Amino acid sequence: MVIALVCGVLTTRMIIGDAGVGSFALYTLLTTIPSLLTFTDLGSGAVLVNAVATSDDVRTDEKLRYQLTSVGRVLLMFAASAMAINTVLLATGAWEIVFGDAGGEPGASLAAFFCVTIFCLGIPLGIWARIMLGQRKNHIVILLQGLISPLTLAGVWLLLTFGGENLHSYAAIASFAASLIVSILGVLITARTTSPLIPEAARMVLRPRRFPGVRVMDVGWPMLAQMVTYPIAVGSQRYVIAQLGGPTDVAEYGVAGQVFFALNGLVMAGGLALWPHFVRMRHQGDLRRGPFLLSGLFAVAVALATVVVWLVGPWLFGFITQGELEVRPTTIFAFGLMIMLTAAVYPLGMFIMDKPGIRFQVIPTLSMAAVGVTLAFVLTPILGIAGPLLGVAFALLVCQLIPFSIYIVRHRARLTAEAAVSA
16 A cells, blocks of 8 residues: 555656646546446445355355356446446547546547546456455455556556657556556456356356346345445545636645545555455354444544644645645645544444345435535535535534444344344
8 A cells, every 4th residue: 555655646746747737637537437436336246245255165156156147247237338428428528528627638538538448348357356355355455456556657657758748638548557457467366266256157147048147236236325425425526626626626636635545545445354354253153342443443543644644745745746736734634534534434334234234324325425415516615625525524424424333333233243142
């Protein structure tokens, strides 16, 4: 994660220094697209995480193989739909409207089309991360995904060094290509460690009549609600700022985001690792305490990190932007508050990832997204960049942190080993 942060900082510095603030604004809008579309499996991947976590042998588990086949079909349908929308946006010129002032950069629409095309090619391969997570090998996922930033840095350097000014708008392609390379590596490693699970499922995917699917969306639809909320609430912030502000505001948000979204990635990695841990312990009857201490520790760690960023901010952001942009203290603390509350929510959400818990989370998470996006439009004209960040922070507190805490207290017996003991 440290390597990823350093490479991200150097990439930002390179783009702003060589291509300018406008090109970086477009770059940060393009690279946000995958975070808006994290629900490529429509939530059905949750079935795989729970099934792998409780399987006695993933190599020979026939039920798991059929579940993987069904999820694979969902991924292929999503990729085809996304590619169709991408083509329409290019043909109608709508990409330029989406990007606001940054859409005026030369080749912005075509750059977006190529980026999303590469993204769609990698969608079916993304299943490897769910399988690894279920196997409690999230460290492998983190290590492989840590390659994305160095590969992106190398790709951006090649484009800016040898491509000339004509390719400045296409710098984001390096990020999408790096993600595709990592997905290919991830699938190959996962296929080897679970063989013959993935090759057999791949042979079954395109033969639905001979190998009919199994039920995965009973968990998938509630999980989908969770997967779309945070990306929509947070990923849309750049686009709200792009519409109500300007390229400089988008660039300032993107520069601060290089640091805080790396911190958020660390929070997500630690939080997701708790999911199969809690599932397996509950399955074995060994889960005896709630997640509140972990929630507090996660939040305190982010608060301390925010103070450190504030202290070194003038030097750090001055280095990143080569003095071209100022990242204000209000932006730093608003970012820190949002990530701190995200960190507090994660252990609570992962603790209630059984089927009833997933279904319960639908209304709170959808409410969080609705409140966060609404407040972004209301507060951005008043508070600037800090507006959407504070809006999401408020939504996380009211719509998720408090309801999740109450739910865990009320259903403690079911969620811990008390249920196993009483049975």
